[in-house]
Amino acid sequence: MRTDERMDERKKQVLAAIVQDYILTGEPVGSRTITRRYNLGVSAATIRNEMADLEEMGLLEQPYTSAGRVPSDYGYRYYVDCLMAPERLTREEVEYVYQRYNQKMLEIEQVLEETARLVSEMTAYTAVAMGPNQDHAVLEQVQIVPVQATNKALLVAITSTGIVEHRIFTISDNITPEDLARISQVLNTNLQGIALEAMQRAVLKDIYREITEHRSLVKLITDLLQQILVLEGNEKVYLDGIINILSQPEFKDWDKVKEILAFFEREDSLRRIFNASPGGGLAIRIGQENKEEGIDKCSVVTISYAVEGKIIGKVGLLGPTRMHYPRVISVLQCVADSLSRSLQQFYR
Amino acid sequence: MRTDERMDERKKQVLAAIVQDYILTGEPVGSRTITRRYNLGVSAATIRNEMADLEEMGLLEQPYTSAGRVPSDYGYRYYVDCLMAPERLTREEVEYVYQRYNQKMLEIEQVLEETARLVSEMTAYTAVAMGPNQDHAVLEQVQIVPVQATNKALLVAITSTGIVEHRIFTISDNITPEDLARISQVLNTNLQGIALEAMQRAVLKDIYREITEHRSLVKLITDLLQQILVLEGNEKVYLDGIINILSQPEFKDWDKVKEILAFFEREDSLRRIFNASPGGGLAIRIGQENKEEGIDKCSVVTISYAVEGKIIGKVGLLGPTRMHYPRVISVLQCVADSLSRSLQQFYR
DNA sequence: TCTTAGCACTCTGGTCTAAAGAGTGCTAAA
DNA sequence: TTTAGCACTCTTTAGACCAGAGTGCTAAGA
Numbered sequence: 001m002r003t004d005e006r007m008d009e010r011k012k013q014v015l016a017a018i019v020q021d022y023i024l025t026g027e028p029v030g031s032r033t034i035t036r037r038y039n040l041g042v043s044a045a046t047i048r049n050e051m052a053d054l055e056e057m058g059l060l061e062q063p064y065t066s067a068g069r070v071p072s073d074y075g076y077r078y079y080v081d082c083l084m085a086p087e088r089l090t091r092e093e094v095e096y097v098y099q100r101y102n103q104k105m106l107e108i109e110q111v112l113e114e115t116a117r118l119v120s121e122m123t124a125y126t127a128v129a130m131g132p133n134q135d136h137a138v139l140e141q142v143q144i145v146p147v148q149a150t151n152k153a154l155l156v157a158i159t160s161t162g163i164v165e166h167r168i169f170t171i172s173d174n175i176t177p178e179d180l181a182r183i184s185q186v187l188n189t190n191l192q193g194i195a196l197e198a199m200q201r202a203v204l205k206d207i208y209r210e211i212t213e214h215r216s217l218v219k220l221i222t223d224l225l226q227q228i229l230v231l232e233g234n235e236k237v238y239l240d241g242i243i244n245i246l247s248q249p250e251f252k253d254w255d256k257v258k259e260i261l262a263f264f265e266r267e268d269s270l271r272r273i274f275n276a277s278p279g280g281g282l283a284i285r286i287g288q289e290n291k292e293e294g295i296d297k298c299s300v301v302t303i304s305y306a307v308e309g310k311i312i313g314k315v316g317l318l319g320p321t322r323m324h325y326p327r328v329i330s331v332l333q334c335v336a337d338s339l340s341r342s343l344q345q346f347y348r
Numbered sequence: 349m350r351t352d353e354r355m356d357e358r359k360k361q362v363l364a365a366i367v368q369d370y371i372l373t374g375e376p377v378g379s380r381t382i383t384r385r386y387n388l389g390v391s392a393a394t395i396r397n398e399m400a401d402l403e404e405m406g407l408l409e410q411p412y413t414s415a416g417r418v419p420s421d422y423g424y425r426y427y428v429d430c431l432m433a434p435e436r437l438t439r440e441e442v443e444y445v446y447q448r449y450n451q452k453m454l455e456i457e458q459v460l461e462e463t464a465r466l467v468s469e470m471t472a473y474t475a476v477a478m479g480p481n482q483d484h485a486v487l488e489q490v491q492i493v494p495v496q497a498t499n500k501a502l503l504v505a506i507t508s509t510g511i512v513e514h515r516i517f518t519i520s521d522n523i524t525p526e527d528l529a530r531i532s533q534v535l536n537t538n539l540q541g542i543a544l545e546a547m548q549r550a551v552l553k554d555i556y557r558e559i560t561e562h563r564s565l566v567k568l569i570t571d572l573l574q575q576i577l578v579l580e581g582n583e584k585v586y587l588d589g590i591i592n593i594l595s596q597p598e599f600k601d602w603d604k605v606k607e608i609l610a611f612f613e614r615e616d617s618l619r620r621i622f623n624a625s626p627g628g629g630l631a632i633r634i635g636q637e638n639k640e641e642g643i644d645k646c647s648v649v650t651i652s653y654a655v656e657g658k659i660i661g662k663v664g665l666l667g668p669t670r671m672h673y674p675r676v677i678s679v680l681q682c683v684a685d686s687l688s689r690s691l692q693q694f695y696r
Numbered sequence: 697t698c699t700t701a702g703c704a705c706t707c708t709g710g711t712c713t714a715a716a717g718a719g720t721g722c723t724a725a726a
Numbered sequence: 727t728t729t730a731g732c733a734c735t736c737t738t739t740a741g742a743c744c745a746g747a748g749t750g751c752t753a754a755g756a
Contacts, residue, residue, distance in 0.1 A: 028747095028748090030747065030748050030749085031748075031749080032747080032748075033747095033748095042699075042700085043699070043700050043701080044700090044701095044748095045699075045700050045701070045702095045750095046698085046699060046700070048748090048749070048750075049698095049699085049750095051749095052749090052750080062749090063708095064706085064707060064708075065705095065706055065707060065748095065749075065750095066705075066706045066707055066708095066747080066748050066749040066750085067706095067707070067708075067747080067748065067749085068747080068748065068749090106515055106516065106517065107515065107516065140495065140496075141493070141495055141496055141502075143491075143493045143502075145489070145491045145493075145504065147488065147489055147506060148488075148489055148536075148540070154489075154491075154504065154506060154512060156493065156502065156504055156514065158495060158502065158516075162516075164502060164514050164516065166504065166512050166514060167454055167455060168454065168455065168506075168510075168512065168694070169454065188496075192496070242590075242609065243606060243609045243610065243613070246602065246605065246606060246609070252602075254594065254600070257594065258591060258594055258595075261590065261591045261594070262591060265591070346516070376718095376719090378718065378719050378720085379719075379720080380718085380719075381719095390728075390729085391728070391729050391730080392719095392729090392730095393721095393728075393729050393730070393731095394727085394728060394729070396719090396720070396721075397721095397727095397728090399720090400720090400721080410720090411737095412735085412736060412737075413719095413720075413734095413735055413736060414718080414719050414720040414721085414734080414735045414736055414737090415718080415719065415720085415735095415736070415737075416718080416719065416720090
């Protein structure tokens with residue numbers, strides 16, 4: 001950032017003070033307030049001059065002439081990148097997170113739901129946990145169970161990410177349980193370890209070579225597999241703490257709240273926002289850095305979780321740009337860590 | 349209701365006019381407005397006298413001295429019970445509902461999700477669809493699938509209400525796939541057709557008689573069955589259109605909105621409200637008739653859906669007491685009807 | 697050259713008042 | 727029994743006013 005050249009030590013202190021104070025109070029910060037609350041050793045007039053400079057540089061904004069200053073999106077960005085001191089969670093809080101993950105949780109869905117709840121509870125923002133991305137997952141097992149005394153069967157599939165999906169479908173009368181068992185077996189030997197995306201093409205031929213009859217049924221089943229695993233089972237979204245948005249004074253405006261709630265109802269937008277920063281680890285997007293509609297007054301912080309070194313999904317939260325970044329980051333890091341370890345049990 | 353004796357024809361007309369006008373506009377209704385908009389053939393002064401009577405009878409309320417009148421909960425109740433003219437959906441609307449249910453929907457969950465979405469869309473209130481009540485459901489099938497190359501197994505169960513639930517669990521090393529197949533088979537012959545509630549007691553003995561080893565595993569499995577079917581799979585709640593609540597002018601108040609959103613987060617409260625009217629068919633609960641906390645300014649309308657003559661679940665909605673009852677009722681009846689027929693396919 | 701005290705000026709937010717508007721209740725006449 | 731008329735009540739809106747917070751600028755001091 002070119003602004004760096006002009007940022008001397010004192011300007012940094014002033015910016016940090018303003019951001020911190022504004023995050024705390026939500027009120028525009030004046031020069032007097034800074035001299036009173038933060039001991040920078042200079043007078044209010046000096047601070048005023050610095051503030052004018054910072055505004056010039058685009059790091060601060062004034063809601064109206066002769067009000068205090070408020071950080072701009074760039075101001076937050078600079079704070080997050082260069083000024084922010086990490087906040088450590090207390091021993092009790094870390095303990096609490098561990099304890100929450102030590103509950104008996106037997107399904108991934110439950111773990112993710114609990115994760116969203118925990119994050120929203122600890123940060124008072126709206127939390128999102130996204131289920132494993134199945135793009136690079138492989139099929140672990142597939143089983144077809146005839147439903148007795150009906151013309152239905154149940155297809156169950158397990159992926160390497162520990163996701164289980166099922167679907168009931170209708171079979172014609174001439175299919176016997178033995179047929180289904182045979183198909184199950186052939187599918188398993190051929191599909192195990194195959195990436196979900198790749199399933200369709202080449203592999204299907206091998207299967208056809210082994211199964212000469214009921215090919216339309218096999219086609220149906222592979223289609224269903226594709227559907228339930230790739231289209232529906234992929235990156236399920238778990239939301240918690242939507243109400244928290246309402247507690248933020250910046251969203252006292254009716255239309256803003258509606259915009260954000262509408263955003264939450266569009267799951268694909270949520271997925272896009274969460275996958276916007278391709279790398280792993282922590283990602284912070286402030287204000288207009290979020291390209292999706294309706295959340296340009298919000299910040300989104302995400303962190304990836306991984307199993308055996310492989311990134312498989314993301315957790316994060318959404319709140320006002322006036323967000324308590326240091327705390328949010330610590331909470332997310334702690335939670336992502338515990339989540340990763342907790343998920344280990346569902347993988348081999 | 350004792351008020352009936354004092355309700356002559358004209359009073360009914362006046363009450364109906366006030367309720368309808370208030371539902372439409374949301375503004376207190378004055379005597380002038382009624383003479384202008386509804387042609388009752390009498391003057392405003394006469395209407396005023398009638399309104400005073402109706403207020404005395406507890407059917408109307410005045411927000412403050414010399415404002416117009418607003419229906420009380422009793423007023424709505426009388427309107428709903430005695431005055432309301434049913435509103436017929438247009439041919440196009442009915443067609444639209446059919447078409448929505450004619451989509452390819454392969455799981456009950458999907459159908460119920462779609463139902464909630466449809467109701468909220470057609471009424472602009474917050475819709476709730478509740479999954480089948482499992483209290484009188486019986487187990488249809490259970491299957492245990494070993495997960496290859498791990499010490500895990502997958503338990504899948506289907507109930508007579510068409511609900512499929514699954515759970516992964518850990519097994520000890522000395523359990524062979526054949527053991528699991530045998531247990532599956534014994535469980536099926538013993539548990540098929542057994543009510544979920546009754547599963548625990550007597551039946552377990554029969555099973556033990558047939559399986560002499562791995563009893564702790566059998567115990568684990570029946571416990572899991574109980575858990576996933578009775579505790580978690582029962583009456584799942586599908587919500588849609590929470591934003592709609594915000595559009596209602598009566599909920600412009602911050603705290604009210606929070607109260608209602610908090611109510612929505614307590615799923616057990618939702619279930620209680622929905623099951624509050626034990627009979628089948630349509631149920632309307634107005635204002636304080638709802639005993640749950642936070643929604644005493646709301647009305648809840650529910651209708652049951654059934655398969656093969658048996659009531660298995662409910663659909664409904666929540667909105668302000670100033671609700672467009674005639675339309676809501678028509679929509680719910682049409683939807684419940686289509687839903688029941690659509691679900692038929694998941695049952696035999 | 698940088699810092700600071702002083703001061704005039706600006707803008708918001710709350711309180712107060714006045715006037716307009718909507719609607720009522722009561723009375724007396726039809 | 728119905729209705730016209732009228733005084734009265736209460737809310738809502740707009741405007742006026744003031745206190746408070748904060749700024750920008752200037753000029754003097756370090």
